[in-house]
Amino acid sequence: xxxxxxxxxLIALVLAVITATVDAIQSxxxxxxMMTSAGSAWEAISPGTLALAQATVEHYIHPYLWxxxxxxxxxxxxxxxxxxxxxxxxxxxxxxxxxxxxxRV
Numbered sequence: 121x122x123x124x125x126x127x128x129x130l131i132a133l134v135l136a137v138i139t140a141t142v143d144a145i146q147s148x149x150x151x152x153x154m155m156t157s158a159g160s161a162w163e164a165i166s167p168g169t170l171a172l173a174q175a176t177v178e179h180y181i182h183p184y185l186w187x188x189x190x191x192x193x194x195x196x197x198x199x200x201x202x203x204x205x206x207x208x209x210x211x212x213x214x215x216x217x218x219x220x221x222x223x224r225v
Contacts, residue, residue: 125213129206136202143199158201159194 139156146154162170177186193201 122213122215125209129209129213132202132206132209136199136206139197139202140199143197155197155199157195158198159191161198162194 139161143155146156159170174186177190
């Protein structure tokens with residue numbers, strides 16, 4: 121199970137690097153700092169799934185989780201959201217090295 125979380129962490133890290141690179145290219149071409157929010161990136165890629173996620177969270181979990189919490193997350197820069205997600209997934213899948221492995225020469 122830990123392998124799955126570490127693999128998902130790698131995918132999130134790759135997405136963070138890609139979105140940061142796109143933001144850097146846009147910033148250089150516009151001569152101003154440009155950062156894509158996670159919500160606008162999600163809406164540009166698949167607006168139907170964004171609406172479905174909102175309806176699912178509001179119906180099955182709680183409406184207050186979507187409006188103040190997840191909406192705030194969607195307004196943050198996409199690369200930051202993916203970096204934090206990558207860190208959280210890595211922490212979930214982290215495995216302490218065994219003592220016997222560390223002592224081998």
